Amino acid sequence: MSSVQAVCVGVITIDTIALVDKYPSEDERVLANEISRAGGGPAAVAAVALSRLGVKTAIVGTIGDDADGKEVLRIFSQEGVDTSGISIGTTATAGSVIVASQEHSARAISTRQPVVQAPINEAAKKLIANAQWVHVDHVGIKRLDELGIARGKGAQISFDAGYGVENFDPIVVDLFVPTDRQMALRYPGIDLAVALENDSMKAGNTVVATQGSEGSAAFSPETGLVTAPGFKVEVTSTLGAGDVFHGALVAQLIQGHSLQEALRRANAVAALSCRGLDGQSMIPTTTELDAYLEAH
Numbered sequence: 094m095s096s097v098q099a100v101c102v103g104v105i106t107i108d109t110i111a112l113v114d115k116y117p118s119e120d121e122r123v124l125a126n127e128i129s130r131a132g133g134g135p136a137a138v139a140a141v142a143l144s145r146l147g148v149k150t151a152i153v154g155t156i157g158d159d160a161d162g163k164e165v166l167r168i169f170s171q172e173g174v175d176t177s178g179i180s181i182g183t184t185a186t187a188g189s190v191i192v193a194s195q196e197h198s199a200r201a202i203s204t205r206q207p208v209v210q211a212p213i214n215e216a217a218k219k220l221i222a223n224a225q226w227v228h229v230d231h232v233g234i235k236r237l238d239e240l241g242i243a244r245g246k247g248a249q250i251s252f253d254a255g256y257g258v259e260n261f262d263p264i265v266v267d268l269f270v271p272t273d274r275q276m277a278l279r280y281p282g283i284d285l286a287v288a289l290e291n292d293s294m295k296a297g298n299t300v301v302a303t304q305g306s307e308g309s310a311a312f313s314p315e316t317g318l319v320t321a322p323g324f325k326v327e328v329t330s331t332l333g334a335g336d337v338f339h340g341a342l343v344a345q346l347i348q349g350h351s352l353q354e355a356l357r358r359a360n361a362v363a364a365l366s367c368r369g370l371d372g373q374s375m376i377p378t379t380t381e382l383d384a385y386l387e388a389h
Contacts, residue, residue: 102229103134104230107130109188110191111192131168141373146377151174162181285310289311332370333372361382
């Protein structure tokens with residue numbers, strides 16, 4: 094367990110994804126170009142990204158005692174992600190039905206989340222006690238006390254702040270990563286660079302804003318403002334690209350890259366993942382990432 098470098102905590106799902114040219118209207122049936130069943134959930138996708146990029150990774154969360162739960166374990170085993178921190182809950186494994194529209198480059202999601210998160214098991218606590226980083230999503234951030242972790246005491250904490258963080262205090266984490274839209278809600282009418290600096294200087298941490306295909310921007314007290322452009326690829330679906338970015342960013346920081354270079358590399362990983370219908374299948378390895386960056 095002590096060899097695990099990063100532990101991801103939060104949502105684990107099994108998703109069914111359909112790729113269509115356009116969304117069906119009410120009572121309309123459209124033919125799907127492709128249908129896939131794959132692993133999902135912000136923390137889970139980040140864990141796969143970390144592992145693909147060569148970081149020894151574990152996942153902590155809740156699954157059900159059902160067929161989908163067994164599929165979750167199979168996927169993580171295949172990806173080399175430690176699952177000893179997963180707990181079996183009393184409800185079904187979380188999952189989503191997702192329709193991705195090529196016409197609108199968008200997706201519609203209907204999701205089933207577990208009603209109750211099972212208690213953190215002892216294996217999870219041991220993994221976290223020895224990790225360099227703990228990465229949490231919107232569910233994992235609410236479990237920091239239960240995990241026995243706090244900023245400045247043990248692992249560094251990274252937060253995938255995808256939504257609902259208008260009033261979140263970033264001082265509790267080392268790496269705060271909202272979207273540019275969330276930053277606009279936190280600081281209405283304020284330039285993104287100024288908003289990043291405000292949060293970073295108040296919390297004394299690193300704040301990164303994802304900007305979709307435009308790339309990402311960050312501010313830390315050590316570096317000041319840094320930015321990195323996005324990469325253009327042939328997009329099948331953007332599903333999970335943000336989650337991939339979070340895992341890739343932590344991976345690059347663990348591997349010693351500067352903040353700006355970590356942004357650039359994480360942008361490329363997220364872009365490359367968009368070649369697949371699901372969030373995981375086209376995440377590159379470090380070798381594939383390096384080859385792509387050399388070519389571009």
